[in-house]
Amino acid sequence: MAVTGGMIKRLATSTILGCGVIFISSNVGMPQAYAQATTTERQSQEVPAILFSADEVDYNRELQTVTARGNVEIARDGRILLADTVSYDRSQDVLTASGNVSITEPSGEVTFASYVELSGDFKNGIIKDIYVLLDENTRIAGTGARRSEGNFTEIAKAVYSPCKVCADEGASGTPLWRIRAARVLHDANSKTVEYEDARLEVAGVPIFYTPYFQHPDPTVKRQSGLLAPSFGSTSYVGSYFSQPYYWAIDNSKDMTFTPTYTLDEGPLLATEYRQRFDSGEMEIYGSATNDSDDRWQGHIDAEGRFDIDPTWRWGFDAEQASQKTYLSRYGFSSPSVLTSNLFTEGFRDASYTRVDGYYFQGLKSGDDRDTTPIVLPHMQFHGQSEPAKYGSFTTLDLDGLSLTREDGADSHRFSAKAGWALPYVGSLGDVTKLSLSVRSDNYMVSDVERDGKSDYSGYTGRILPLAAIDWQMPFVSDQGKYHQVITPIAMAAWSPNGGNPDEISNEDSQSFEFDDINLFSHDRFGGLDRAEDGFRASYGLEWGLYGPEGGYTSAMFGQSYRATANDTFAQGSGLDEHMSDYVGRVTVSPNQYLDLTYRYRLDNENLSARRNQVTANIGSMDTLRVNTTYVHFSDDAGSEEFDEREEFYFKAERQFSEFWSGMAYSRYDIDQSDPLEYGVGFVYEDECFIFDGRVRRTFYQDQDLGESDEFLFRLVFKTLGEFASAAGL
Numbered sequence: 001m002a003v004t005g006g007m008i009k010r011l012a013t014s015t016i017l018g019c020g021v022i023f024i025s026s027n028v029g030m031p032q033a034y035a036q037a038t039t040t041e042r043q044s045q046e047v048p049a050i051l052f053s054a055d056e057v058d059y060n061r062e063l064q065t066v067t068a069r070g071n072v073e074i075a076r077d078g079r080i081l082l083a084d085t086v087s088y089d090r091s092q093d094v095l096t097a098s099g100n101v102s103i104t105e106p107s108g109e110v111t112f113a114s115y116v117e118l119s120g121d122f123k124n125g126i127i128k129d130i131y132v133l134l135d136e137n138t139r140i141a142g143t144g145a146r147r148s149e150g151n152f153t154e155i156a157k158a159v160y161s162p163c164k165v166c167a168d169e170g171a172s173g174t175p176l177w178r179i180r181a182a183r184v185l186h187d188a189n190s191k192t193v194e195y196e197d198a199r200l201e202v203a204g205v206p207i208f209y210t211p212y213f214q215h216p217d218p219t220v221k222r223q224s225g226l227l228a229p230s231f232g233s234t235s236y237v238g239s240y241f242s243q244p245y246y247w248a249i250d251n252s253k254d255m256t257f258t259p260t261y262t263l264d265e266g267p268l269l270a271t272e273y274r275q276r277f278d279s280g281e282m283e284i285y286g287s288a289t290n291d292s293d294d295r296w297q298g299h300i301d302a303e304g305r306f307d308i309d310p311t312w313r314w315g316f317d318a319e320q321a322s323q324k325t326y327l328s329r330y331g332f333s334s335p336s337v338l339t340s341n342l343f344t345e346g347f348r349d350a351s352y353t354r355v356d357g358y359y360f361q362g363l364k365s366g367d368d369r370d371t372t373p374i375v376l377p378h379m380q381f382h383g384q385s386e387p388a389k390y391g392s393f394t395t396l397d398l399d400g401l402s403l404t405r406e407d408g409a410d411s412h413r414f415s416a417k418a419g420w421a422l423p424y425v426g427s428l429g430d431v432t433k434l435s436l437s438v439r440s441d442n443y444m445v446s447d448v449e450r451d452g453k454s455d456y457s458g459y460t461g462r463i464l465p466l467a468a469i470d471w472q473m474p475f476v477s478d479q480g481k482y483h484q485v486i487t488p489i490a491m492a493a494w495s496p497n498g499g500n501p502d503e504i505s506n507e508d509s510q511s512f513e514f515d516d517i518n519l520f521s522h523d524r525f526g527g528l529d530r531a532e533d534g535f536r537a538s539y540g541l542e543w544g545l546y547g548p549e550g551g552y553t554s555a556m557f558g559q560s561y562r563a564t565a566n567d568t569f570a571q572g573s574g575l576d577e578h579m580s581d582y583v584g585r586v587t588v589s590p591n592q593y594l595d596l597t598y599r600y601r602l603d604n605e606n607l608s609a610r611r612n613q614v615t616a617n618i619g620s621m622d623t624l625r626v627n628t629t630y631v632h633f634s635d636d637a638g639s640e641e642f643d644e645r646e647e648f649y650f651k652a653e654r655q656f657s658e659f660w661s662g663m664a665y666s667r668y669d670i671d672q673s674d675p676l677e678y679g680v681g682f683v684y685e686d687e688c689f690i691f692d693g694r695v696r697r698t699f700y701q702d703q704d705l706g707e708s709d710e711f712l713f714r715l716v717f718k719t720l721g722e723f724a725s726a727a728g729l
Contacts, residue, residue, distance in 0.1 A: 051075035054086070064090040072097070078106035079122050079150075093120040107188065107219065109134055111153070113145075123150030130155055132186065135218040137687065138162040138719050140184060140193070151188045158184035160193065162218070162719045163688035174204040176689050177717060179213075191220045218719045224248045227256070228720075235708055236329045238264030252276045265291045268330065280306030280313070287330070297322045299332065314344040324363045325705050334702075337362050351383040365703050370407040373507065377402060395419040395437075399528060409455075409505040412444040415528050430473035439464045441528060443504055450502040460503035464531055468493035468522045481548040489558070491520045492537040497564055499533035506530055514574040515611075516583045516599065519558045524575070535563040540584075551591050557584040559604070572610075579604045593620055610634045621655040632670075646670040659686045675699055690716035 055070025066088045074081045074095075084099025096117045103111045103122065110133040118125030130145040132153065139162070142155035163175035182197035193215055200208040216223040227244040234240070242260040249255060253275035260268045268289035275282050281304070288298035299321040307313045319338035321327055328334045343356030357376035361369070379400040385393050397417040404410045419437035426432065441464070446457040474487040508527025518524045519540060523532045540558025560580035567576075574581035582602040589595045594617070601611040612632040619625045628650050635644040651665035666678035681694035693713040700707070 066090070076122060080104040081122065083116075088120070094118070095120055095122075095125075105188065109188065118147070121150070124148055127153075136162060136719060137164075138218045140186065142184065153186045153188070155184045155186070157182065158195075160184060160195075161688065163686070176686065177202045180206075181213075186217065191217045191223070193217050215720055222246075222248045222254060233263075234331070234710070236264075236705060237262040265289065277306065279308070280304065280315075282306075287332070289330075297326055299326055301332075308344075311348050312344060312346040314342075316343070317341040320361055321363070324365070324367070325703050327363075328702060328705055336364055337367075350385075351381070353382075354378075354380045368407075371405055373403045373405045373408075375401065375403050390422060391424075392420065392422040395421070403507055409448045410446045411448075411505045411507055411529075413441065413528070415439060415441045428473065430471065433470045435466070435468045435470070435522065437466045439466070439531075441504075441531075445503060445505055448503055448505045453502070456503045458503075460501055462499055462501065462504075462531075464495055464499050464533070466493060466495050466522060470520065483546045485542075485544045485546070487542040489520060489540045489542060490538065491522070492535075493522045493532075494535045495531065495533045497534045497566070499531040500568060504529055512569070512573060513611075514560075514569075514580065514583065515601065516556055516558065516585050519560060519583055530568070533564075533568060534566070537561045547590065549591070551589060553588050553590065555584070555586045557582065559583070574601055574610065577604070581610060582607070594618055608634075621653060621661070623654070625653040627651045627653075644671055647676070659684050661685075688718045690714065690718070692716075 052068070052074050054068035054072040056068070058067045058069075059065075060067075068086045070084070072081075072083045072086045074086065081097060081101070081103050083097035083101045086095065086097045088095045094117065096115070098115045101113045101116050103113075103116070105111075111127065112131040112133070113127045114129040116125060116127045125147050127145040127147060128143075130140075130142050130153075132140040132155075134140065138160070140155060140158055140160050142158035144157075145153055145155040147153055158181050159178050160181070161175045161178035163177060165173055165175050178201050179195060180199050180201060181195040183195070185194040186192075187194075195213040196211065198210055198213045199206045215225070224247050225245070227246050229241065229243045231241040232239070240260055240262040242258055244256055244258040247255045247257070253273070255274075256272045258270040258272075260270065262268060266289060268287060270287040271285070273282075273284045282302075283304070284300070284302040286298065286300040286302075288296065291297050300318055302316070302318040305313065305315040318340045320340065321338060323329075326332075338361040340359040340361075341356055343354060345352070345354040345356075356378050357374075358378065359374055359376075360372050361367075362372055377400070379398070381396070381398040383396045385395075387393050395418070397415075397419075399413070399415040401411070401413045403412070417437055417439040419435065421436075422434045424432045424434075440461070442459075442461040444459055448456045450456055468491065470489075470491050472487055472489040474485055477484045506529045509525040509530035512525060514524065520538050525532060538558060538560040540556060542554070542556045544552060544554040546552045559582050560575065562575060562578055562580070565576065565578050569575040574583070581604050583600070585597065585599045587595075587597045596616045596618075597614070599611075599613045600609060602608065603610055609632060611634070612630065614628070614630040616628045617625070618628075628648070630649075631645065631647050633645040646669070648668045648670055649665070650668075651663065653661065653663040655661045660682065662680070662682040664678075664680045667676040668674075669676050677696065677698040677700070679694055679696035681692070683693075684691040691713070694711070696710045696712065698708050698710075
């Protein structure tokens with residue numbers, strides 16, 4: 001049916017735009033329809049269909065023009081044009097639109113304008129008063145633009161900014177920051193934004209000029225190029241300047257180079273390489289420098305995890321530094337030990353197998369590489385059978401280890417443990433579990449120091465049977481909306497005395513702390529070189545009150561008994577006498593505004609505190625959020641790291657407004673009456689900008705590094721990059 005002119009008030013089909021089109025007049029109240037060209041027209045003209053709707057349409061056959069008015073919508077090749085008025089000249093293949101014009105691209109980018117003149121395929125043309133909305137609400141605006149091939153938009157006298165303008169709230173109408181340029185080119189294919197004669201303005205004030213500038217558009221997550229530089233000064237390396245470069249090698253790997261020049265220590269190069277594989281991923285980070293003493297220094301921190309098949313995987317960790325204080329000096333991190341590890345492990349049903357090796361580098365002043373052990377290999381296996389009659393099951397644990405060092409004792413161990421367990425739930429709800437096991441530990445050792453005797457080298461070992469029974473019986477009561485649970489708990493275990501001969505070197509059970517967590521463990525040592533022997537029993541009581549909204553209060557209290565008081569546990573450990581210290585915890589968390597936990601160990605004779613730890617989180621960010629931690633170890637608490645320790649940590653945070661927040665913290669050594677560190681900070685963050693500033697003072701002494709004063713801040717121009725600086729005060 002041909003259209004001769006006038007207002008269309010019914011459904012009509014025509015070939016006005018070179019292919020099948022359906023017009024719909026909103027005057028007749030019909031919903032939008034979708035047009036599709038006939039097969040003959042598509043094959044002969046090879047032009048995709050156009051979806052076209054408007055309130056009214058006029059067609060001039062002589063001039064071959066179509067004019068649509070009122071809620072005009074045109075869709076073609078995934079692009080959608082909306083306007084008040086659209087005119088199409090078929091002879092010139094030119095489309096003009098005016099009044100509330102918008103063009104939506106398939107990628108989601110939207111262009112607004114007062115007037116556009118485009119080719120029939122929307123790919124070429126000119127635009128007046130352009131406003132482009134990109135991803136993450138980023139905007140580009142200009143007086144005019146030229147569009148080419150549907151990918152390039154060249155904008156004159158342009159402004160770029162992701163910031164909102166709140167003129168209705170009394171603001172000046174100027175965004176927090178923006179880039180003004182004589183010319184901006186947005187390439188939709190390469191997803192880049194280029195500027196000529198550009199200046200960065202903050203609150204309308206120009207602060208930086210460049211004749212040329214380029215950055216990815218907000219849809220890009222990774223692209224090669226310079227990252228934001230950083231500079232500052234520290235008391236360890238002096239003034240410095242860093243300029244990172246990011247290299248997006250391909251879709252699966254990338255690398256970042258960060259050359260840094262320091263005034264006191266010379267240049268430093270840090271690199272980070274990341275790669276994903278079909279079977280895993282790998283990340284390698286390292287640095288190198290030739291310092292002021294003409295010594296090469298550096299570090300490496302690498303990690304990899306790879307799947308072999310659905311059962312097995314392997315991985316590695318590599319951590320090494322050329323100097324103990326290197327990482328702290330250059331601001332990488334401040335660990336006390338670096339661990340390198342190569343492993344493979346497998347998971348199948350209820351079994352687990354792992355083979356690995358370890359190399360350690362201690363970073364404390366007293367650490368010596370010659371006395372630091374190398375573990376290669378360490379083999380572990382744990383297996384558990386399916387439940388048999390009455391629910392019983394068996395377990396098998398194997399462990400093999402070879403530990404050597406340049407100076408000191410060597411230890412080669414093979415252990416095997418077979419176990420059987422029978423859980424039982426009684427008619428009253430009581431839960432009982434009977435456990436039986438036997439463990440064989442076999443050692444070949446050398447240069448093991450023994451009290452009052454010469455060093456020992458040769459074979460040693462032990463066979464250690466274990467019988468244990470665990471029991472608990474929860475009592476539950478409902479009190480309105482609240483549920484109360486009271487659970488008495490008891491454990492008894494027996495192993496023969498004399499399970500720790502002097503000839504066995506203690507390598508994996510040196511760190512020990514008696515607390516509420518291991519109160520009911522059959523063997524409280526974390527490793528295999530030491531074993532808990534003799535008869536022991538533990539008792540305790542747990543109580544909990546649980547509310548309907550998830551809030552709760554709980555408490556636990558208990559004590560252990562050992563029939564034989566020997567040197568299995570160190571003096572002051574809380575287990576060196578027949579009756580142990582009392583251990584327990586109290587947790588109060590009725591709602592999101594209060595979370596309090598108190599853990600303690602009390603002397604069994606006078607109830608004096610040997611270890612106290614209190615952690616509290618109180619309040620909310622809208623008013624004031626306070627986090628405090630108090631830690632106290634008495635001088636007779638058996639700590640292997642501290643003779644006596646009493647510290648207090650405090651941190652307060654508050655959200656002052658929609659955009660501003662602040663914090664202050666301090667760590668104080670109560671025992672020595674000295675501060676350890678303190679600082680304050682504040683953050684401004686909105687949709688387009690972050691400013692993070694902190695002032696920090698530390699009083700730690702780390703070998704050749706002493707006290708420090710630091711001022712740190714971070715500026716992030718969202719969608720552009722990050723600018724960071726750190727300066728010593």
